[in-house]
Amino acid sequence: MRDWNWRRSLPTLLWLAAAGFAVGALIALA
Amino acid sequence: MTQARTGVAQRNITLVLLVGVAVAVSLGVYARVHHASGHPLFTLGFSGVLQMKTWLTSAATFLLLVQLTTALWMWGRLPRMTSPAPGWVTPVHRYSGAVAFILTIPVALNCIWSLGFATYNWRVVIHSVAGCLFYGAYAAKMLGLRMKGLPGWALPVLGGAVLSLLVVLWLTAALWFFTRTGVPLT
Amino acid sequence: MAEGSISRRSLLVGGAVTVGAGIAGFFVARDKWARSTSTIAGANGYGAPAPAASGAVLSPLSAVPVGGGIVLAAKGVVLTRVTADSVKGFSSICTHEGCTLASVAGGTINCPCHGSKFNPATGAVVHGPATLPLPVVRVAVRGADVYRA
Numbered sequence: 001m002r003d004w005n006w007r008r009s010l011p012t013l014l015w016l017a018a019a020g021f022a023v024g025a026l027i028a029l030a
Numbered sequence: 031m032t033q034a035r036t037g038v039a040q041r042n043i044t045l046v047l048l049v050g051v052a053v054a055v056s057l058g059v060y061a062r063v064h065h066a067s068g069h070p071l072f073t074l075g076f077s078g079v080l081q082m083k084t085w086l087t088s089a090a091t092f093l094l095l096v097q098l099t100t101a102l103w104m105w106g107r108l109p110r111m112t113s114p115a116p117g118w119v120t121p122v123h124r125y126s127g128a129v130a131f132i133l134t135i136p137v138a139l140n141c142i143w144s145l146g147f148a149t150y151n152w153r154v155v156i157h158s159v160a161g162c163l164f165y166g167a168y169a170a171k172m173l174g175l176r177m178k179g180l181p182g183w184a185l186p187v188l189g190g191a192v193l194s195l196l197v198v199l200w201l202t203a204a205l206w207f208f209t210r211t212g213v214p215l216t
Numbered sequence: 217m218a219e220g221s222i223s224r225r226s227l228l229v230g231g232a233v234t235v236g237a238g239i240a241g242f243f244v245a246r247d248k249w250a251r252s253t254s255t256i257a258g259a260n261g262y263g264a265p266a267p268a269a270s271g272a273v274l275s276p277l278s279a280v281p282v283g284g285g286i287v288l289a290a291k292g293v294v295l296t297r298v299t300a301d302s303v304k305g306f307s308s309i310c311t312h313e314g315c316t317l318a319s320v321a322g323g324t325i326n327c328p329c330h331g332s333k334f335n336p337a338t339g340a341v342v343h344g345p346a347t348l349p350l351p352v353v354r355v356a357v358r359g360a361d362v363y364r365a
Contacts, residue, residue, distance in 0.1 A: 009226070009230075012124075012128070012230065014128040015131045015132060015172075016230050016233050017233050017237035018237070019131075020234035020235060020237035020238040020241065021135070021237040021238065021240060021241035022135045022138065022241060023238050023241065024238035025139055026139070026143070028241070028243070029064075029143050029249065067259070068259055068313070069258075070258070070259060070260065070314065072249070078261075078316070079259065079260050079314075080315070144259030145313075150345070211318070211328060213315065213318065
C-alpha cells in the first residue's frame, strides 16, 4: 500500500471511524 | 448523454438517496423502539450532559459555517472571490467537516440512548426528526461525492441539507438550553 | 468537485476502519457505559454525587432561609425550611429527566429544565412534567448546623 495516499484519506477515515464507533455502541446498548 | 450514461447517472442518484433514507429511518426506528434508558452516558468533563451536548453541538455548527464558506469558495460562489480557491481551502473544508461530524457523535449517542425519539412536544419532535435526517443527509452527501454522473444540484442540495438540519438541531436543543435560567452554563 | 469514484483499495481501507471502530465502540459501550452504576436517574443526570454520607455537615442552619430553602448541588441535597424549626431534605435531582434543581422560590422547589415544581414540605409534585415525588433525604439539626441523618 506504498502508493496509498493516507494523508489525503485522513478526513474520510476520521468520520468513518466515528460513525462506525457510534453504530457499534448503539448495537451494544440496544 | 448516451443511454448508458443516463442509466448510470440515474442509478447513482437513486442509490445515494436510498442510502440517506436508509440511515435516517434506521436511526429513527432504533431511537423509537429502544426503550429510553433515562440514564446519562457521560459528560466529557462538562458539569452535565446538557452542557456537553450544547457546547459540542455549538462547536459543530460553527464548524459547519466554516464548511459553507469553504464550499462556496471552492465552487467560485463567494462574492468578489471568483478565482480558483487556494490549495489550503479544500483540506480545511474536509477537516472542518470531519471534526464537526465527530463532535456530533457523543451528543447523538446520549440523545438516542437516554432520551430516544421523543414526542412530548413539538420542539422535541422536530429535533428527533431532524436528527435522523441529518445523519441520512450526511451519509448521502459523502456517498454522492464519490459517485459519477450526479445531477448538478445534488451535492449543493445535500450539503445544504446537512447544514440546515444541524442548524435546526441547534435551535431545538442548544438554543433551548441557553434560554433556561438557573442551569450552570458549562 | 467530486473526488472520483471509490477504488477497491479505498473501499477496503474505509471498510476496515469502520468495522474496526465499530468493534471498539461495541466493547466500550457494553463494558463501560451499559454497566454504568450511576445512581442518578434521568437522561440529564449530572455527575452530581449521591447525597452526602450520614453524619456529614450539610450547611449551617442560618444559611437555610425560613419559608424557603437552598439547593446544595455539590452535595446532592435540597434543604427546605417551611417553618423556622422544621428543616427537610430532598434529593436535588429532578425526577423528570435528572436536571439539578435550581431553586426554592415562590413556595416551591423548582427545576430549570422543563418547569417541574415540588412541594417543599413533602417533595410531592406540584407542577409537571415530573410525575414522581422527590426522594426524601433525612436530615437533622444539631446545634447550629444541619446534618445528614
